[in-house]
Amino acid sequence: MTSRPTDRAGRRQWAGLAVLALPTLLISMDVTVLYLAVPQLSADLGPSSTELLWIMDVYGFLIAGALVPMGVAGDLFGRRRLLLLGAVLFGVASVLAAYADSATTLIAARALLGIAGATLMPSTLSLVRVMFPDPAQRGVAVAVVMTSFSVGTTIGPLLGGLLLEFFWWGSVFLMGVPVMLLLLVLGPLLLPEYRDPAGGRVDPLSAGLSVAAMIGVVYAVKEAAAHGPNGTALLVGSLGLVLGTLFVRRQLTLAHPLLDLSLLRNRVINTSLLTYLLGMFAMGGTQVFIALYLQEVLGLSPLLAGVWMVPASLGTVAGSLMAPVLARRWRPATVITGGMVLASAGFVLLALTGVDDLPTLIVGYLLVALGLSPMITLCTDLVISTAPSRRAGAASALSESGGELGVALGVAVLGSLGTAVYRSRIDGELPEGLPAKATESVRDTLGGAGRIAADLPGDLADALLTAARGALTLGLNLTSATAAAVALATAVWAGVRLRHVPSTPTTAPGRAEGDGKGGGKGETSDTALADRD
Template sequence: MVRRGGQWWALAVLVLPVLLISVDTTVLGFALPYLSEDLAPTGAEQLWIVDVYSFVLAGLLVFMGTLGDRIGRRRLLLIGGAAFGAASVLAAFATSPLMLIVARALLGVGGATLMPSTLSLIRSIFTEDRTRRTAVAIWSAAFSGGMAVGPVVGGWLLEHFWWGSVFLINVPVMVLLLVAGPLLLPEFRDPNPGRFDPWSALLSLGTMLPVVYGVKIAATEGMSWSAGAAMVLGLALGVAFVRRQRRLDQPMLDLGLFANRKFAGSVITNLLGVFALVGLLFLLPQYLQLVLGLTPLVAALWMLPATVAGVVGALAAAWLARRVRVPVLISLGLLLGAAGFLVLTMIGADAGLAAVVVAFVLVGGGVSLSETLTNDLVISAAPVNRAGAASAISETGYELGGALGTALLGSLATAVYQSGLPATTPAAAHDTLGGAVATAHTLPAAEGAELLSTARESFVTALHTSAWVGAAILVYTALQAYFLLGRRRNRPQEAQPEEPAMCA
């Protein structure tokens, strides 16, 4: 057991990698124009620079989660932290697009160890419901806060240093983790992990990589044979993975976790909540910059209130859960997010900044509130010795939800945008709003103004359509969460070890 005071010092260490990963989520977008100018990647190479991190991360999450249960969660966290720091240095000093792609892939390997390890260690360290829920709330708030810090830190670094500095900020944080981790974090592992099955590991990787690749390609380039084939291949390998787990006496992934209503319902709720939120994040920055004409930094600053709301929502979750039933709170948070989407249906092409801020605050606060509680349900529903695998499944749900949100809601918005433009619209302007803005600058003033007006109106219509769909998804998710999680408590789980093996 960990002493009560030591629990919170351990949590302070576990927050470090979470904060760093969330900063990295947003900071690369600001550095992309600078590194593209310096390294001159092709369009395909630039796409891989952006996406290879999430491909590798999603593909390795389940494997890394179960590996942490086997070799020790602290050990895996420290190994991953060292790998993440080394890959950050490689990325910062990359001299070619290929070198940067390799570095980003290695960052994905390191990142796949960090998130499941931190959440599963919280499950092992905080054994009381109230303190664990507070710890998960702080963990979630750190993630939300890091997403707010990313654009500001990235903007400042890019004004004063070269693009590689956005990767070097990872290094001191990882050094601190490597120094403080062995001193403040206890070691936990499954005392009976069973035989390692390399075929299961390969099948889990083969399932996730093609699916995420196919979804990403469909989101950025439209549905194609290659994207469809990748998704079908991933699903086929997923079926093989599931069949193998059912045959094994000691499977790599315990599929019995999904028989627990709290666990399965929470994972699905997380996936759908992220699906709606990421779809919104894909469209709103374009609205702020290309419709309202704000600069990237000003647009990022106007999005800060939403991140603050996310932090407040996460921290409030633990306090409110002592007074209101958790399933009710989860549903209320999702309905609050749905209300934010409905506010977006009232914005226009000429004005709408205040409505965007209000909408984003409602969505950010509501979804953060609900997902803090569902994260706690995920790790509390799983046996303590399988917390790493459970955390990895939850994180995989996030990755899939984000990829699907960009692909489906982004594709829907693109289709609505293009349908609202005349057939005579130039090809570049017809493809995206950014293309319309660039094309307008090359036309005579009157023609350019007319094109911009039409394109912006069409984009706002697309945003309204996506907002209606997002609201419907969150309302459905709220109802599902209430009825799926709000029934009587699950029957007591089968006998579980009170604690996993703990080493000094």
């Protein structure tokens, strides 16, 4: 059966897709270059290990907490309008981050970047849902958006490494300004506007509860990792769980909830979301240590570290582009499971990486990228394709929330685990005669040993660097081993839960919602969606 011509996207839609790829490209570049900038900003701002983890992942947590309300806001007030508003806010926040003069200021700027990023991503994917009603074309369009994320991870290390060679660490944030200006110029020309005419309203209390609950739980994890289980961690963590419970209860009673929990009753949607979250959890927990390993253990410059991250980035591009092709030949469950098993093998190689073992690191990182990228593309497409078009904003927000929350949790949980391992190892390996202030700095700051060793006598500096390199490598090994177990378990679970989903058809009947001519394959009724297991 073939699609009607009116179902299929034309030149304007494909040109608009190129515009939609811009915010995705930027967000991935912003994350990647920050990993490379860690040693320089650590030397300049002197953040503690806990502050450094907040710098790394407050962005992801604010995105995850704000994506759902922003997705709803886009459905109500206009997805293109919200996208352009987010571009302005992202540009302003990028400048504030670039010129931050303290760790606290940088954390605040990164939080603002997270809120801005939350306005970009749900609008991007929900507009894809509207612009590409044909399932085959939509699968390709989603792959293009996900590939733009991969391209950003490829360009980011190279461009960021080049900037860090000649400029201060804040220059990496300024890359976002011209990209956002281009989006502001081209967006009104090529992108359609879309609202949900039957939409309700954004509930500020629900939005506040979701963000507060997430921050509370994450703070407790970080506090426990930094200082051990204590009363503060228990109190704040418990408060976060209580607020999360209140958030869920409120959604069940509101006429127009911020988070439509009926979407989560669908087996395809909830399985895809959790698979996406767990995959990004595994990846997020190891990326920080990979960047630190390249620079602090192997002693590479930011530019060379960026060059050695390119193979994995190219693997992500290849995996994303191949996903829709593979999904036409095999069921999504087969492709996702196979990819996650491959990623697990990559994590195992990272867990076996030695102190001076670049080849093992590069091959392991490449396998992780090749394995995770098809899962990301297919899970995203399954979520936005299964939900009705009028709830595409909420569905795409859920999808992006899962990914961002996974990365942020990975940095928080696995990053805290790696930090604890680093501290435990470094405490027993520090050379005698090291000044007390230097001992405290090395123990409390990941990636600070090189800066401290530069001011020490030769033998003492060598001993310090040897201890720090061994501790960082062990942190990478244990976080990667944990990630391997998570990826393998997720592969089995997703394979079982999604085994009934058929391969993607090359064409499908139906018309785009909004043209007044009926619905397509993705137009599942609310009742049917709620009733599915």
